[in-house]
Amino acid sequence: MAIHVGSPPLEGTSKARTVALTVNGEGVELRIEPRVSLLDALREHLGLTGTKKGCDQGTCGACTVWSDGRRVLSCLTLAVAGEGHEITTVEGLQDGGELHPMQAAFIAHDAFQCGYCTPGQLMSAVALLEEGRAADDEIAEWMSGNICRCAAYPNIRDAIREVRDAAGGE
Amino acid sequence: MTAVIGREAVRVDGREKVTGSARYSGEIALPGLAYAEIVGALVARGRITSIDTRAAENAGGVAAVLTRRDLPAVNRVPLVPSLMGGPAPGETFFPMQDDEVHYAGQPVAIVVADSLEQARYAASLVEVSYAGAPSVTTIGQGRGDAYEPEKIFGGFMPARSRRGDARDGLASADLGVDATFRFAPNHHNALEPMTTTAVWEDDRLTLYDSCQGIKAVQLTVAALLGMSPSRIRVLTRYVGGAFGSKAMVWPHVTLAALAARHVRRPVRLTVSRAQMFTSYGHREEQEQRVRLGARRDGALTAIRHDKISVTSPFDDWAEPAFCAASQLYAAPAFEGVHRLVRGNTMTPTFTRGPGEAAGVFSLECAMDELAGRLGIDPVELRMRNLSDVDPNTGHPWSSSGFAECLRRGAERFGWDARDPRPGREREGDQLIGTGMAAAAYPVAFFMRTQRARARLYADGTAVVGTAAQEFGTGMTTVLTQVAADALGLGLDDVRLDYGDTDLPTAGSPVGSNGAMMVSAAVHYAAAAVRDRLVALAAGDPASPLHGADPAWITVDGGRMALADDPGAGESYGELMERHLMGDTEALGTWDPPPLDTPYGLLTFGAQFARVAVDADLGTVRVRHMVGAFAPGRVLNPRTARSQLMGGMLWGMSQALLEGTHMDAGLGRWANASLGDYLVPVNADAPEVDVELIEVDDDVTGPLGVKGVGEIGQVGSGAAIANAVHHATGHRVHELPITVEDLLPALEWEAGR
């Protein structure tokens, strides 16, 4: 059976265009080319430098953000493809001036050193609880998409366990 | 009095780091910013025959394409480690001065564009043609031409060292071990890529640079460009990891400055992850041979330690194999020689635990083998060879704690329950093994004068400034604690100002010296302010403390009081208001003890590890690590433990994962990405126990601090390798230890 592929092609342009994103609950518009990654849009165009660029290749996890609540790598996401999705970055974790419990737990457990992977770790750690993968024997595997070169891993696990237990105890 | 030093204070920069508000060097917003991208050489050796920049220049949005023709002549500056406080280029070679190519990845052009994307794209359009020449990049290729240099390690160390007669000692031994270990090159791969943002205003240059020492950056760029340091300011607060890679100042920093001057705009140059393998040196490929002689009772008669490694075409660099390794044990004779192969690579550089990570690995694996052959427990063998003095000089240790580390570490690990016979413990498919090793790292006094300034306001709060930066060690936290302690203030009342070369001079915190040297200056600055006010109170008839002996006045929470009558006293603020002082400030300076200080200077520790080796598949997973360390006085156990834990996991990684593979045919690193250069992920990291053993040391500065930055990595790899041997009965002599090294030792009947 032959399928007739007759629909008119979409217009595609490599020129800068206006892209409307929702970042941390706020609508923003920026003029960017299609090749701009979500990561670079956040860092270079929106001034949201909390999201980090460690490899730009999907191998380190420093650029982890949420798209519609699910954790993704912003270095491998085109900003233009982020239209229509709710993007959340580390800057959106706080509730008013109040630290998210995971942020507080990271400080309390010394779950970072240089701090460069930390925003990505936090975005994964909070997502992990949502995903229901925070059992003692799951945390390490489900946090393995975020490299910490300072190797604060045991402390990161401690912080996650604390937040998990506090949430479960309420 | 509530002690501030030694308290488990949380990091002073914690909030900035968890909220994402900490701005690293590539995150400074600047109007008119342009982006630079380096074009690296594709050949390892040869000559550039032509560079066609037209396509790049015409790509649109490109501000400039710079080649060697666009760069001024740059001064030649000798390679001197940044700890010495002067200019400190990572290699004496500076690129884009002529057409010669000495290593793959060497910068040959720089593209500056309006956007990050366009800079990268235009860089791919630069057409460079080469006349290639045969290259040497591995020991295997250059062994025949190896030579013994005069000095190594940036001129720090002689290439040869000896005490007693090692040949005699080996000959007269009851028993010997002769083992050779091969180490893959390592790249630090800090998570933050090297980034420099350069801004010119007239003839003044501001740099934001991810570095380990802002003063070193200032002085190096000044020396290379022939500028006065007073015209260069470096501003860096946060650095996303360093591990030695940012201890020296690499060409891209100055290239960024030159590019910015060329385009008359602020320029940010970020090194890509692939370029991270050719932009800042590495731990060199090396081979170490250790020969031990011992009597039946375990006493070492001699150690012979030889190293061969690859250096660059320009510099005689080798990390020293046997600083600590020659000092750990009381062997009457020691001899060691470094030999070098000139290769087409960058000049290697400091990598966490420089020298000791590989040198002590070799020694401690050989010691393990010796223990097995003697039938002496490995911990006991070390105990029998303890030295009360530095065996190289005969000087007493400034402090030791080695025996205590061995004892407490063994206790915490449960070492006594160990069956010494290899290959006896099994859990299902897993062969379980345990191993241990000694750890040691030198304390060196090569730094220059350290300075800090303390200013106390009349409201009882203080600002302390020093030209340090924070790259994850927690130094800014402990400096805040030290200042608060000396001032007698609460932690919250002291703010540390740092990350600016205009602040009082501090050296590059490298070689585990940061806390020791900068805290000394901070201590003296803060103590000077306190002493001044205490003296003022004691001499002030209006003060309740009038006439008191200042030595008997303590300060707590900003209130001065008599030590034996806390009711009698007043606050700093009351005193200062009476004297119409809005603030008061003092400069603190600390000069290191002389290099020939008559003490043995070494930080000691002991490492223990339990591993599981898959009996069929040969994969090694570390189950548990224990480290006991005696780093002098511990300023903050929380951050100290984190440093040590991180180091221990680095040792694990060195033992099992990390290796950069050279494609000797192409002369290029073959696995230059974080997907292929394996660093540990969360699932690799076991639980790590760190035991801190405080020892008094009145040689290493006013606070008795020795350092925690590197020793965690020293010996932890050896403990793991020894545990792998204990699990399997097989000793691997190559790092990283991988599946293919172990398969031959694992039973496999079906292989036929």
Add this chain to the structure above:
Amino acid sequence: MRPFAYARADDVDTAIATVLARPDGEFLAGGTTEIDLVRQDVLRPGLLVDINDLPLDRVDDLPDGGVRIGGLARMSDVAEAPGVAERFPVISEALLQGASPQLRTMASMAGNLCQRVRCGYFRDAVSPCNKRDPGSGCAAITGFHRGHAVLGTSDKCIATHPSDAAVALVALDAVVRTRGPHGERAVPIDEFFLLPGDTPEREHPLEHGELITAIDVPGAATARRSSYLKVRDRASYEFALVSVAAAMDVRYRTVADIRLALGGVATKPWRARTAERSLLGGPATREAFAEAARRELAPATPLPQNEFKVELAQRAIVRALTALADGDEEGGTR
């Protein structure tokens, strides 16, 4: 990064038409390989047609007990889909071990099948590589090839197929359903993956503008007892040195049914038919597993740095099958 045009399609036909309208048009799904390789200048599309809004992300049960996995279903969703996790645990396990959680959330199943090799010489955009630049040579054969293939290689290319999920799907005789300019077709998955031979640049039979709409996994009772074993240096977040997808039905200590495929060792997800033939109807013993593994790897063409894979693969096969056989016995049902 090379500029490219971008368009976002709402329906399949428009997506296909849009890609077809330009010779350098390509689909963009999860982007986890594609965006990376465009940035590396390895792939040079002039137009990316974003197909993430297409309604191809469902996971549905098929009447024969099988499952239809939409081409745009995400790895993470497929791994957790009840029909997959219960009836085809080997697929779930391969997916969960196949990438980090972030990548699994992004990556589509179709993209997973089409992902490009991890050979460093292919990815660096400059080394000789017949796959990227036909006729330029293969740097891996004389260079660094520890991770490369020992089965299905040619003198043109030895790059390992990187997918884990595809190994499980190959073991289970999945069918790749596509739609393109010449209509719809169904390609048995083993035929979907092409050996490099003299044309390593051709990795699958998809035409320009042909889109994977779904992957059908036929029902198979054996698959309920299946597993994925992945051997790697790092404990997680790494491609396989060797992997084994295995499903086995043991009755009266005899192998009544067996599906076996290997990853990490071959230039395509490697159905181990030689081993299957060796085992089927024979005893489910360690010795038989080892013999079957030996036969499967007999034609291996290793190079110095990846020679260990020949033995490692055999060991992994034995481990995987032994575990399945032991599980059967412990289950006590037969």
